[in-house]
Amino acid sequence: MSSLLVGIDIGTSSVKSLIMNSSGQIMGLAQQEYDIQIPKAGYAEQDPAVWWRLTCDTLKQAMRQAGAKDADISGIGFSGQMHGLVAVDESGQVLRPAIIWCDQRTIPQKEALESALSVEQLGALIQNPVATGFQLLSLLWIKEHEPLIYRNIRKVMSPKDYVRYRMTGEIASEMTDASGTAAFSPASREWSRRLLEAVDVDPELFPAVQEPWKHSGTVTRQAAEESGLAKGTPVVYGGADQPMQAIGNGIIHPGTISCTIGTGGQLFAPIDAPVYDPLLRSHSYVHAFPCRWYLLGATMSAGLSLKWLANQILGETDYRLLDEKASTIPAGSEKLLFLPYLTGDRTPHMDPYAKGIFFGLTLKHSGAHMVRAVMEGVAFSLRDSLEIFHSLGVDAKKIIVSGGGAKSALWSQMLADILEQDVYASRMTEQACVGAALIAGVGVGQFDSIEQGIAQVVQIHEEPIRPQGRNRDVYRQQYEVYRALYDANQRLFLELESPDNKNEGVIQ
Ligand SMILES: Nc1ncnc2c1ncn2[C@@H]1O[C@H](COP(=O)(O)OP(=O)(O)O)[C@@H](O)[C@H]1O
Numbered sequence: 001m002s003s004l005l006v007g008i009d010i011g012t013s014s015v016k017s018l019i020m021n022s023s024g025q026i027m028g029l030a031q032q033e034y035d036i037q038i039p040k041a042g043y044a045e046q047d048p049a050v051w052w053r054l055t056c057d058t059l060k061q062a063m064r065q066a067g068a069k070d071a072d073i074s075g076i077g078f079s080g081q082m083h084g085l086v087a088v089d090e091s092g093q094v095l096r097p098a099i100i101w102c103d104q105r106t107i108p109q110k111e112a113l114e115s116a117l118s119v120e121q122l123g124a125l126i127q128n129p130v131a132t133g134f135q136l137l138s139l140l141w142i143k144e145h146e147p148l149i150y151r152n153i154r155k156v157m158s159p160k161d162y163v164r165y166r167m168t169g170e171i172a173s174e175m176t177d178a179s180g181t182a183a184f185s186p187a188s189r190e191w192s193r194r195l196l197e198a199v200d201v202d203p204e205l206f207p208a209v210q211e212p213w214k215h216s217g218t219v220t221r222q223a224a225e226e227s228g229l230a231k232g233t234p235v236v237y238g239g240a241d242q243p244m245q246a247i248g249n250g251i252i253h254p255g256t257i258s259c260t261i262g263t264g265g266q267l268f269a270p271i272d273a274p275v276y277d278p279l280l281r282s283h284s285y286v287h288a289f290p291c292r293w294y295l296l297g298a299t300m301s302a303g304l305s306l307k308w309l310a311n312q313i314l315g316e317t318d319y320r321l322l323d324e325k326a327s328t329i330p331a332g333s334e335k336l337l338f339l340p341y342l343t344g345d346r347t348p349h350m351d352p353y354a355k356g357i358f359f360g361l362t363l364k365h366s367g368a369h370m371v372r373a374v375m376e377g378v379a380f381s382l383r384d385s386l387e388i389f390h391s392l393g394v395d396a397k398k399i400i401v402s403g404g405g406a407k408s409a410l411w412s413q414m415l416a417d418i419l420e421q422d423v424y425a426s427r428m429t430e431q432a433c434v435g436a437a438l439i440a441g442v443g444v445g446q447f448d449s450i451e452q453g454i455a456q457v458v459q460i461h462e463e464p465i466r467p468q469g470r471n472r473d474v475y476r477q478q479y480e481v482y483r484a485l486y487d488a489n490q491r492l493f494l495e496l497e498s499p500d501n502k503n504e505g506v507i508q
């Protein structure tokens with residue numbers, strides 16, 4: 001009898017396909033990387049056809065690794081990078097490259113929307129801030145700059161919804177990814193027709209919204225040929241990467257928090273009512289668990305900051321080696337600080353103009369100091385999110401760390417020291433894929449409920465990583481300077497981007 005579950009994560013840097021059994025044993029795991037295309041400074045695009053092709057490749061690899069036949073797969077679930085825009089025409093053809101979450105071209109659309117609607121009005125309509133790279137703003141950009149394409153758009157989709165459409169032929173959205181489009185009200189769990197009316201966008205462009213664990217169709221004949229899956233294999237809607245990762249870590253009830261360092265960094269706290277920050281410094285979205293929402297603090301460039309330093313500045317690609325080097329530097333990087341705003345900031349400043357800064361450089365600082373300072377800067381940024389959660393009365397009894405950055409013992413220790421709390425690591429790997437496979441198991445009836453699936457699959461280390469007293473004290477002081485750095489530079493960030501600034505990087 002078929003009983004293997006598949007979880008596919010359409011990440012920012014790669015697609016991962018995972019095959020597990022009902023006890024959570026990973027039987028096969030394959031990953032294929034892709035780049036972010038930057039056709040112009042501030043743009044970030046990807047080709048949806050590449051997502052689909054590499055999904056098929058990784059599925060075949062994972063099945064080979066698992067020694068599984070197509071008939072062994074009982075259900076498929078998806079996880080995916082959030083906020084992005086895939087636009088398709090009447091016949092379901094992609095009209096232009098996807099504009100993804102870290103794209104920053106929509107500063108004018110963001111500012112126009114924010115001057116038309118107050119923070120209070122946005123809070124009432126969508127309970128969230130709008131940020132560059134969010135689907136609705138990207139759609140407004142196409143409307144303004146590519147009117148011929150805009151006219152042909154029949155539906156817009158989030159990245160993983162497009163890949164699922166290629167697999168099943170059905171165009172649909174689900175609550176968790178709809179939440180991150182800026183066109184959806186998580187509190188009322190429906191597209192915000194009032195907001196769409198206010199920006200003159202046809203609500204019909206947005207697909208019907210489903211629950212993540214529900215059956216969304218089956219693998220089509222063509223998808224079967226391309227992916228090696230069996231035609232007719234059941235597929236569930238799946239969810240955005242943050243809630244899927246939370247499910248894969250067993251985080252469904254208030255009190256336990258997920259802390260992720262992937263390309264971006266996120267702090268995620270389940271809540272049992274759609275509470276939101278009245279200052280809109282963090283996000284409030286629908287969770288992939290019945291009647292639950294979550295608060296999300298987002299760092300735009302987390303792992304991406306380290307990747308930038310490693311690849312573009314130090315010419316080193318081995319993260320383990322960088323870890324080793326950073327371990328030789330004392331906590332606080334001998335007073336070197338890094339502000340990780342390489343692609344602007346979301347939480348807490350929601351400022352697309354913000355820039356990265358190394359602050360405090362002296363002759364004694366080496367590449368290893370810079371690596372450590374980058375890791376610390378990312379952890380400080382996640383602490384900013386924790387401070388906001390505390391201010392909203394959200395309890396963090398337990399913090400579970402994951403994402404590529406959590407593979408580093410040093411980075412995980414820094415999180416404990418800087419968040420000033422025990423943090424727990426998972427015994428599993430690729431929790432977003434695990435979450436996607438788990439809800440597929442719920443959808444096909446292999447688990448009675450998400451809770452039962454979690455009890456059967458998820459394993460967290462019992463021993464926490466504890467804050468180290470001396471480091472904590474150093475970081476407490478360093479955090480004060482970190483906080484002040486943005487305030488001291490906010491005006492200068494704006495000045496750099498002013499239309500009067502003639503510095504356009506042209507070589508004479
Ligand atoms: N051993 C390691 N030490 C430190 N950082 C690491 C290590 N391995 C991966 N990373 C970080 O994790 C990031 C990738 O995380 P991942 O969760 O795989 O990304 P995504 O899901 O966004 O595609 C890299 O950019 C890197 O900064």
Ligand SMILES: O=C(CO)[C@@H](O)[C@H](O)COP(=O)(O)O
Nearest residue numbers: 011012081082262263264298
């Ligand atoms: O932007 C957010 C959440 O707001 C991320 O969840 C993105 O979806 C990217 O995630 P990674 O690919 O960095 O894991």
